[in-house]
Amino acid sequence: MTLKNKHIVLGISGSIAAYKAASLARLLIKAGAEVQIVITPSGKEFITPVTLSTLTGKPVVSEFFTANDGTWHSHVDLGQWADLMLIAPATASTLGKMANGIADNMLITTYMSMKAPVIVAPAMDLDMFAHPATTKNLDILRSYGNIIIEPASGELASHLIGKGRMEEPENILALVEDFFSKQSILSKKKILITAGPTYEKIDPVRFIGNYSSGKMGFSLAEECAVRGAEVTLVAGPVSLKVNHPNITRIDVESAEEMYNASIKVFPSMDTAILCAAVADFRPAEQYEEKVKRGGDILNISLVPNKDIAASLGKMKKANQLLVGFALETNDEESNALKKIVKKNLDFIVLNSLNDAGAGFKYDTNKIAIINRNGERIDFALKSKKEVASDIIDETFR
Secondary structure, three states: OOOOOOEEEEOOOOHHHHHHHHHHHHHHHOOOOOOEEOOOOOOOOOOOOOHHHHHOOOOOEOEEEEEOOOOOHHHHHHHOOOOOEEEEOOOHHHHHHHHHHHOOOOHHHHHHHHOOOOOEEEEOOOEEEEEEEHHHHOOOHHHHHOEEEOOEEEEEOOOOOEHHHHHHOOHHHHHHHHHHHHHOOOOEEEEEEEEEEEEEEOOOOOOOOOOOOOOOHHHHHHHHHHHEEEEEEEOOOOOOOOOOOOEEEEOOOOOOHHHHHHHHHHHHHEEEOOOOOOOOOEEOOOOOOOOOOOOOOOOOOOOOOOHHHHHHHHOOOOOOOEEEEEOOOOOOHHHHHHHHHOOOOOOOEEEEEOOOOOOOOOEEEOEEEEEEOOOOOOOOOHHHHHHHHHHHHHOOO
């Protein structure tokens, strides 16, 4: 029983795909889960609470109060009881309410009170799914840390063919089982991740920096947290947000600040993944006032920053893992192998600016992982979320 003793809140909204929720509830229970269903008023038009409560052995929650005796159904209690909230099907309307905090029914108030992770399985017609509003709402929900199960393509209730069908219950069950399996892999592990660029001040308004967005490091932090790790994320100046409760974020600006934060926490870590694009140099002098344009050439002397990876490599104990990153423009593998030895890394994640869609700013990345023995594993171009999963799989294989 793969989901034994797991508490799952199954949210059902008003879609024809609600009929699949009966099979999904049954599969979850057969896998060992305890299921509490929360359904929207429109959801009851598609499947009856009697059917659902018969399957789960629990009264179905729909309204804030039970009409006959005034019993209050506490969305707060549900949020604390659950190990997971699974909303399947999720209509376009429900997605919009979740994304924008419109708490006008029991399902949405339960979602907004939820302490546990949330998985969402959308279901709607193809044009509704493709609408920019739906795309935006899904992006917002992902930014909140929600996991989205992409709908399948096929014949829809409108008899049109396209993407919008809720994923089949058997596949959703497999994804839920995989989620809980991953969640336990890194349980009690403490992981340090560095992410983003560093800014090295020239004067109060100018700096030396780079194009790193931080997306790769933040994806790694989220992936580790989902798998149960306690993550310390040391982040350079980026606009990204984290929402997982297992992530402690330390914001820094300069390489010196990132160095100090990393050195401080590393001794208590099991693993460090150094994904940040740290500036190798900083101005020898920082001007207190803005440097004005003049007729003469302005020469800025640069001095080297401390090498975070090399410093942690010297500190590393036998029971600690240290993973580095290398973004190269030439002699990629040779330079990466040298870094492994010089910085005492266990392995290195290599990407190249010569690969289309890889490197800074993109939502995708293409990597190779090289270990101390020179063994190399190449991966195809993938989303940074998928790349993060590949890296964590290899780190803790």
